[in-house]
Amino acid sequence: MAQASTGRKARPLSPHLQIWRWGPAMAVSILHRVSGNGLAVVGLGALLCWLGALVGGEASYANFAAQAGTWYGRIVLIGISWAFFNHLCSGLRHFVLDIGAGFEVKSNNIWSIVSIVLGALLTAAFWAVLLLR
């Protein structure tokens, strides 16, 4: 352990993002983090805005609804719903991994891709039901 005696700076560094070839597990992992952060900041923020607007009365809710109906409002809402369904699907994948299943390369790759695709499909289905009802 010659390294340890030279102190903190001499400890070996693990290779970072640019070293590895991208695979499905890496993509689903970072998307889980990105969508989770988006939900925490934008999603929960929008939820509180919605509740606050409702409490504020009819006029303030009408203002909220008008903003939500604009093109940028729709982009934010669709973004939140995608983050929700993506985080939901990759979160369910985490439950499976938690019990020790799904670590074999082939099934890990398959379920990584499935959770990303399913998140996008559920987002599309949600808006289809919402807009076509």
Added chain:
Amino acid sequence: MGNGTSIGRVRGLGSSHNGAHHWLIQRFTAIGNLVLTVWFAVSLLLLPDFAYTTLRDWFASPVSASGMALLIISTFWHARVGLQVVIEDYLHDHGNKFAALAALNLVVFGAVAFGLFCVARLALGAA
């Protein structure tokens, strides 16, 4: 950092006793989120429209108000736990990390208080 015993070499480098509890809270709130957010999404789809009076009527139901109160607690708790991990992963300076975690806790508790107050106000009327 010591160089002799194995405990001396790892001291100050790793977690400090709360990892399993933190991990479990993340899972428990995830299960809560799963139930409550799916209920909320389906409830939104089942509403005839999103008019002001429709939503006020929906919030006046005890089941809706209870569900929304639980949803706020569970999602913000989960968000707090998740953002804490992100902060710990990317902020390595002890002072900055402490400040970010302190700010996170203040924001989350304030946001939950505001959300619960709004739900109570909508459920109990006064408008």
